[in-house]
Amino acid sequence: MxxxxxxxxxxxxxxxxxxxxxxxxxxxxxxxxxxxxxxxxxxxxxxxxxxxxxxxxxxxxxxxxTNYPIWFRNTFIIAISTSISTVVLASLGAYVFSRFRFTLKKSLMTALLILQIFPSFIGMVAIYVILLRVGGLNTLWGLVLVYVAGNIPYNTWLVKSYIDTIPRSLDEAAIIDGASHFRVYWQIVMPVARPILTFLAIASFTGPWMDFIFPKLVLRSADKQTLALGLFSFVTDKKNxxxxxxxxxxxxxxxxxxxxxxxxxxxxxxxxxxxxxx
Amino acid sequence: METSISLEPKPADAGGRKKVLIASIVFMGLGHILYLKQYLKGFFLATVEAVFIAFLPRITKALINLQTLGEPKPHLPIRLRDNSIFMLIDGVVVVAAVAVFIATYIISVRDAVTEYDQSRGRTVGIRESINKAFPVLGLAPSIGLIIFFVVVPLVFSACVAFTNYSSPAHIPPNNTVDWVGFDNFRALFGGSKIWTQALGRVALWTLIWGALATATCYFGGMLMAVILKESKIRIAPIFRTIFILPYAIPSVISMLVWQNLLNATFGTINRTLRALGIISVSIPWLGDPTMAKFTAVMINLWAGFPYFMLLISGSMSAIPQDIYEAAEIDGAGKFQVFSKIVFPIVLYQTAPLIIMSFTHNVNNFGAIFFLTGGGPVVPDTTVTSAGGTDILVTWIYNLTVNLNQYHYASVLAVMIFMVLAPIAIFNLQRTRSFREGEL
Structure with a gap:
């Protein structure tokens, strides 16, 4: 009781x-x-x-x-492009780092790890000038380049440590059968690594939705605004x-x-x- | 991974090997063309070197400009004056390009020699060349992007710390910027009293903030994970779904909403407390420096505990059930099981993520900027633009965007690097792949 x-x-x-x-x-x-x-x-x-x-x-x-639908469309384009590019580049890099031995590999991996700790906006003045030089200011692709470059260091590590757990016997067998490295990457390693790639696709898709600093730096004209900029303008700009x-x-x-x-x-x-x- | 299989390994021919080595050193790709019959690769490498030589005058000029950062030419129209910042960035880009070129050169020479040892003059088809180049082709886009959009900007920032790039007297294109050595560091570390005090205050708060934000979210998340798992409440999944919500809502939105709710005069929280008769004077949630720090940590707990709740739930569900059963048979109580078994395992498994979370919080721009805006104002704010809750990254943002004090902002960036880089390397060294040497 x-x-x-x-x-x-x-x-x-x-x-x-x-x-x-x-x-x-x-x-x-x-x-x-x-x-x-x-x-x-x-x-x-x-x-x-x-x-x-x-x-x-x-x-x-x-x-x-307001331009809310345009903001929504721009943000969606940026997010989907960032997501796809990040998955492709990070998985390619991760596969190479996991399966090949080459000069400077350890230094490159360490460099990636150190680079990922910086918030990318520390270099925003330089990014602004570089985009100015390549014509990427006030364009959506310029912003996507900045996001993808910022995503690669950490996510290459993430995917690499996942691919490390996939048995090498799988791809070695395929190579003995005459498959090219690209085929091994595309048809053997990628399908097995799907869980981590799904996670990466989602994470890099959600990131750009609410980023504020880079859209403010890169995007100027009214038709290029993103959701974060637009929403923020409602509570500042003395509009309240x-x-x-x-x-x-x-x-x-x-x-x-x-x-x-x-x-x-x-x-x-x-x-x-x-x-x-x- | 060894991929090319040579069918008849012959003893290496020392003379031929030397010829390949010398040809490759004399001109990039020459060894591939003359001795290895790898024309595609050879011509590609030769083109790289030809382009490099063609650009040599411009490269030299960029490097000289990097050294001088241009001369002030007040008599010229603004458009034609030397732009120090363009010169600085171009210089850094050129240094990066030269580094890539040298690395390519070294790799090409090594590749020629290895290829010679392996293939011994066998003609290599285009398909096989492309296949062999896979590691390079696979990494090239990533490395290119990282160099131009991550490394160059960071190196540029580090360089600016040694210049006088600042408003009002040194902003291109009107004026030039000059190298000033360690002057900025001297000013921030003792030279200028107001800036030194501000730096000490902000740096200390950044570390306290990083530690408190991580600790509160970690233990808050752990508490929730344990309660949801151990309590035999049937509606636990409902609570878990509620607790995930802060993690799902983009932080810009939630922080701006909190900012509105916490406003001292019109904020709903104070008005509700007044209406209920709990307080008679409004609480300055974000208006008093100490109170605002406390509020920032609490709101960050609201936003950050779900991540650790999910993480620790996942980590606990990976603990084998028989460990619990064995402990129960030995007569261990619930608290003992938790403190002697569950907690050590979870702590060990999540340790790298705690460290990562600390670095994330040190750099957590949104949690401060959108909640407090760095405020409230403290005595030195008018000069330094650092408010009572500003952490290093939000201060860097203010210095860059509002005050145009790029030189001091860059010193702060260098400081963040010096604090966080050792932590990141330490974290790397304890990972399994690093210890086992298979990085």
Whole structure:
């Protein structure tokens, strides 16, 4: 009897604790959702969420009076190009690092590791001038080049350590059968490495959505803006349209949230796997 | 990996080998063309050297410019004056290009000799050449991109730390920039009182921030992971889904929302607390330097604990079940099992990621910039632009974008390098692939 009562008390304490934490976690989310549907453009939100009624005006405003669809399209183009290029280049590099011995290999690997610790914007003045010289300013591809270059060092390591775990007997057999290195890479190693490549594709796709510094540096004209720049402009620029900002943010965040919840099992597995392998 | 299989290994012919070596050293690719009959590769390498020679005058000029950074020519129209920054970047690019050329040269000579030992004059087809070049072709785009968009910018930044590139007197194209040796370092480390104090304050806070942000998120995440796993609550998956949300929401959005909620006058949090009668005076969440630091760490905990919760859940589920059972049979309590078995295993497995998380937090621009904007203002902010919660990277951003003090910003970048590079190398040395020498 006594034991059971204690277990129940423990469960209650844990439940209360989890409930309090949930409120803390959900607090800002509830307010941003409420702000997105609140009439008017006050920066002071209602104390009680949805306290002053519900309206879709801010969403209409986004699509009629702002370049929101263009921002969305630009960001999508940048994200998808960055994702594909990162996967291709990082996997090629990782395969070479994993399977070949060559001069300077160890130095190159160490260099990649040291380079990945820097936030790329430390060199932003130089990146600006280099893009100016190659005509990449105010273009989406210029921004993609910057992102891909920044992604390669760490992700080459990540994919390399995964490919290291694929038995070499697989590709050695294929080479004895006369397959070229490219075929081994494309038809044998890539399919086996699919889990890590999927993870990499997703991670490098989500990265550019909310980056702020480089779009601000590279993109100038109104038709080249990205979501982060556009949304940020609602809460600065002396506009203070927090409710419009909330509506725009909601539209970006919803797909992300659905995606993360749907893939949480995969996330736990891949994060767990990355620790065990070191 | 050994890939080319020579059918009849013959003893190496010392004379022929020497001829190949000398020809390859005299002109890149010559050995491949004359002795190895690898025309495609040979002509490609020869073209590289020809292009290099053709550009030699320009390369020399760029290197001279790198040394002088141009002369002030106030009588010329601005468009025609020497632009020191272009000269500096061109110089760094040229140095990088020369380094690549030298590396190619060395590789080509070594390749010629190895090829000679292996193929002994056998004609190599185009297909086989391309196949053999796979490692080079596979790495070339990555390395090219990294050199021009990562290495050159970083080297450029490091160089700027030794120049006077700053507003108002040294901004091209109006004025030139000059090399000043260690003057900037001297100014920041004792020379200029206000800057030295600001640097000490920001550097200390950056380290405290990195440590606190990592520790709170790690232990917060671990607490949640353990509770969700150990408590036999049926609705645990619902809680886990709720707790993932901060990880899923892009941080720019969540930080800007928090900034609004925490505003001292119109922020919802203070107004709610006042309406409930809990406080009578507004709490300056982001307005007081100490309070703002505390708030930043707490909000970062909100945003960062889900990552470690997921990570530690994954790591714990990889612990074999029989370890738990054996401990239970030996009479270990739940707390003992956790502190003596689960915690050490999880800590060991996640140690590299804790270190990575620390470097990430030291560089966590978004968590500070979008939440506090570096603020609040402290006494030296008007001069140095470093606010009460600014960490090194946000300060670099302010110095570059708002004040145009590129020289001091670059000194800070060099400092970040000196702190983080040893950590990264230490992290590398404990990985298995490094220890086993199969890097």
């Amino acid at each position: 006594r034991g059971k009562a204690r277990v129940n008390l423990n469960t209650v304490i844990v439940l209360v604790f989890l409930a309090i934490c949930s409120i803390g976690v959900l607090y800002p989310i509830v307010y941003v959702v409420s702000a997105a549907f609140t009439p008017g453009s006050s920066i002071a939100l209602d104390i009680v969420p949805f306290g002053s009624g519900v309206t879709l005006d801010h969403f209409r405003y986004l699509f009629k009076n 349209q927090f409710t419009v900002f909330a509506a725009g943010s909601l539209l970006v965040a919803i797909p992300f949230v659905i995606f993360f919840i749907a893939t949480q099992k995969l996330l736990i597995e891949s994060l767990g796997a990355s620790t065990v392998k070191e």
